[in-house]
Amino acid sequence: MMAWTDRHCRYLLRLASVRTKLFTEMITTGALIHGPQERLLRHSPAEHPVAIQLGGSEPDAMARCAAMAETAGFDEVNVNVGCPSPRVQRGAFGACLMKEPDLVADLVSAMTRVVRIPITVKCRLGVDEADDQARLEAFVGAVADAGCETLYLHARKALLKGLSPAQNREVPPLQYDRVYRIRERFPDLTVILNGGITDLAAGRSHLEKVDGLMIGRAAYHQPLFINQLAVAFLGEDPVTPQDLMEGYVAYMRSELAEGTRLADMTRHCLGLFSGMPGARHFRRLLSDHRRLAANDLSLVDEAMDQIVARAA
Numbered sequence: 001m002m003a004w005t006d007r008h009c010r011y012l013l014r015l016a017s018v019r020t021k022l023f024t025e026m027i028t029t030g031a032l033i034h035g036p037q038e039r040l041l042r043h044s045p046a047e048h049p050v051a052i053q054l055g056g057s058e059p060d061a062m063a064r065c066a067a068m069a070e071t072a073g074f075d076e077v078n079v080n081v082g083c084p085s086p087r088v089q090r091g092a093f094g095a096c097l098m099k100e101p102d103l104v105a106d107l108v109s110a111m112t113r114v115v116r117i118p119i120t121v122k123c124r125l126g127v128d129e130a131d132d133q134a135r136l137e138a139f140v141g142a143v144a145d146a147g148c149e150t151l152y153l154h155a156r157k158a159l160l161k162g163l164s165p166a167q168n169r170e171v172p173p174l175q176y177d178r179v180y181r182i183r184e185r186f187p188d189l190t191v192i193l194n195g196g197i198t199d200l201a202a203g204r205s206h207l208e209k210v211d212g213l214m215i216g217r218a219a220y221h222q223p224l225f226i227n228q229l230a231v232a233f234l235g236e237d238p239v240t241p242q243d244l245m246e247g248y249v250a251y252m253r254s255e256l257a258e259g260t261r262l263a264d265m266t267r268h269c270l271g272l273f274s275g276m277p278g279a280r281h282f283r284r285l286l287s288d289h290r291r292l293a294a295n296d297l298s299l300v301d302e303a304m305d306q307i308v309a310r311a312a
């Protein structure tokens with residue numbers, strides 16, 4: 001999730017689940033080809049399985065970036081066909097590609113030609129007025145024929161004019177039944193449902209109709225939710241927030257030694273103890289930018305003491 005997630009966040013989420021697939025935020029072909037390539041492709045071996053998400057609309061550039069991602073060690077390349085931001089629309093990719101199934105099919109086939117890892121697509125139900133089920137089926141059919149075997153479907157349409165990206169994640173209603181119908185219509189396609197999943201019961205009921213769940217905001221705000229899902233559906237072991245913190249502190253220690261700033265890592269664990277005694281103090285201490293600037297891990301110990309002290 002752009003501006004929210006990064007490799008540190010993925011490391012923290014990996015501590016919550018061994019098998020859940022993690023994704024990078026959307027990385028544009030322009031940034032990857034002309035920008036800080038090493039930084040954009042960097043990830044820890046602990047993150048696997050990890051997919052990189054690319055944003056772009058030129059088959060050659062997407063193929064070149066897919067090859068870079070494969071060489072860098074990513075397990076999957078996902079094509080963003082869901083982002084509605086005005087900047088992305090100006091670049092003519094993201095959600096506006098829902099209106100161009102043939103072009104998305106060209107992207108997928110150009111990429112599958114040059115890499116062995118799976119090329120997958122994340123999309124919406126539609127955009128603007130172009131959002132009937134027949135169009136969605138035509139889109140899905142085109143990308144499936146081009147070699148996409150897994151589709152991540154955000155169960156709402158995007159409105160390209162008049163709504164901000166944040167509103168586009170809230171205002172258009174969720175239509176889960178349309179995702180279920182895609183699953184029925186394309187039995188060979190793996191269909192993963194995304195959008196608005198915040199509790200285990202909802203996850204369980206969706207899983208009767210689709211092949212998997214993709215979690216965005218709830219995973220970011222409450223990494224433990226991913227653990228709950230992994231325990232329920234993947235047979236993983238339960239972990240406590242303290243377990244996660246223990247692993248994350250060890251990670252932060254080694255990253256600090258490499259020159260990573262403490263604030264860039266602590267920002268991802270602010271919600272870890274939500275609802276527990278001391279959570280507010282924990283969050284407040286780890287949001288103190290003056291103290292974070294010292295890059296001294298003892299601030300994290302102090303924050304943890306708040307939890308222990310209040311839990312006692």
Ligand SMILES: Cc1cc2nc3c(=O)[nH]c(=O)nc-3n(C[C@H](O)[C@H](O)[C@H](O)COP(=O)(O)O)c2cc1C
Pocket residue numbers: 001002003004024025026053080082083122154169194195196197214215216217218
């Ligand atoms: C801050 C933010 C950034 C996002 N960036 C991306 C992105 O880079 N790529 C993407 O496919 N979706 C992005 N999304 C959308 C989420 O992946 C997801 O589709 C959406 O939030 C609905 O799922 P949820 O209800 O589980 O959060 C972003 C969402 C947020 C809140």
